[in-house]
Amino acid sequence: MSEWSPEIERLRAREDEEWLRVQDNYCGRLLAYANRRTGDLQASEDIVQETLLGAVRGIDDFDRAFTFEQYLFGICRNRTIDYLRRRKAQTIQVGEDDSGFPGLEALAHSTDTPSAIVRGRELSSRARGLLGEILKEWVEETWEQGEFIRLCVIEALFSGGWRNRDTWKRFDLRDETAVAGIKFRAIKRLKQLAAVRESGNDLLRYLAAAEEGDHRLLDVDVRNVWREKRLSCPGRHWLARLVAGTLDEGPSLFVSFHLDEMKCPWCQANFDDLARRDADAELDVVMEHLRESTMKYLRPEGESAEA
Numbered sequence: 001m002s003e004w005s006p007e008i009e010r011l012r013a014r015e016d017e018e019w020l021r022v023q024d025n026y027c028g029r030l031l032a033y034a035n036r037r038t039g040d041l042q043a044s045e046d047i048v049q050e051t052l053l054g055a056v057r058g059i060d061d062f063d064r065a066f067t068f069e070q071y072l073f074g075i076c077r078n079r080t081i082d083y084l085r086r087r088k089a090q091t092i093q094v095g096e097d098d099s100g101f102p103g104l105e106a107l108a109h110s111t112d113t114p115s116a117i118v119r120g121r122e123l124s125s126r127a128r129g130l131l132g133e134i135l136k137e138w139v140e141e142t143w144e145q146g147e148f149i150r151l152c153v154i155e156a157l158f159s160g161g162w163r164n165r166d167t168w169k170r171f172d173l174r175d176e177t178a179v180a181g182i183k184f185r186a187i188k189r190l191k192q193l194a195a196v197r198e199s200g201n202d203l204l205r206y207l208a209a210a211e212e213g214d215h216r217l218l219d220v221d222v223r224n225v226w227r228e229k230r231l232s233c234p235g236r237h238w239l240a241r242l243v244a245g246t247l248d249e250g251p252s253l254f255v256s257f258h259l260d261e262m263k264c265p266w267c268q269a270n271f272d273d274l275a276r277r278d279a280d281a282e283l284d285v286v287m288e289h290l291r292e293s294t295m296k297y298l299r300p301e302g303e304s305a306e307a
């Protein structure tokens with residue numbers, strides 16, 4: 001089962017079928033995301049409805065530098081925050097997941113471009129793109145090698161901003177230098193991956209500085225790239241296997257760490273969606289409501305889809 005994503009041109013043409021497919025594919029996880037934060041299914045349904053309508057309205061400005069799922073979740077996150085602010089009489093932590101979606105605030109408001117998002121950072125946007133590619137490659141090869149502890153450690157350091165001291169204790173490593181060693185080897189490998197790429201020069205300089213202990217770089221750029229690009233997010237089928245209890249120990253260690261300790265909001269939403277999918281008939285009713293409202297929006301006259 002590979003991850004489906006819609007054809008943007010068909011969405012822009014307001015094709016009902018493609019929008020309904022969007023709804024069938026993403027509503028469950030959007031609903032799970034909103035419900036986890038609001039604890040209120042009715043409010044969550046409203047949020048998802050607003051999210052879908054916002055997605056239809058904003059699709060002409062969709063920026064292909066992001067995935068469609070990021071686009072949807074960015075809108076959903078803002079609608080959720082709006083809702084929680086309105087309900088602020090209650091002691092809900094609105095800022096609780098603010099760090100979960102770096103850069104998406106701007107995306108959902110669709111006024112800022114990715115270059116505005118990266119403005120003020122050390123790396124040029126091209127170098128950031130390359131950084132994303134080599135990190136992705138590193139994650140993939142580490143996953144294929146079955147080195148899940150290593151993957152957890154690097155995720156904790158790069159994405160979670162953990163200190164070496166906390167990291168070795170969490171993973172029962174020998175001592176702090178074991179963590180430093182894993183980090184050192186990862187950066188070394190990243191340099192190799194950067195070196196074989198065209199125009200990877202400023203990235204190489206950057207990695208060399210990181211290798212010599214300039215952690216400022218790792219703290220800002222790597223963390224943001226790692227999270228924005230969802231570099232370590234397991235595909236939905238891995239989450240499905242975790243839900244079903246059929247995931248092997250290694251990947252299960254990493255996926256659970258990613259969900260429970262890194263608290264990845266995307267994967268949590270997917271996980272919740274998968275976990276309740278079979279059990280929860282209530283969701284079917286909500287899905288049916290959403291389907292009707294989206295159709296009404298797409299076809300104001302109830303007949304044909306007009307642009």
Ligand SMILES: [Zn+2]
Nearest residue numbers: 233264266267
């Ligand atoms: Zn994730």
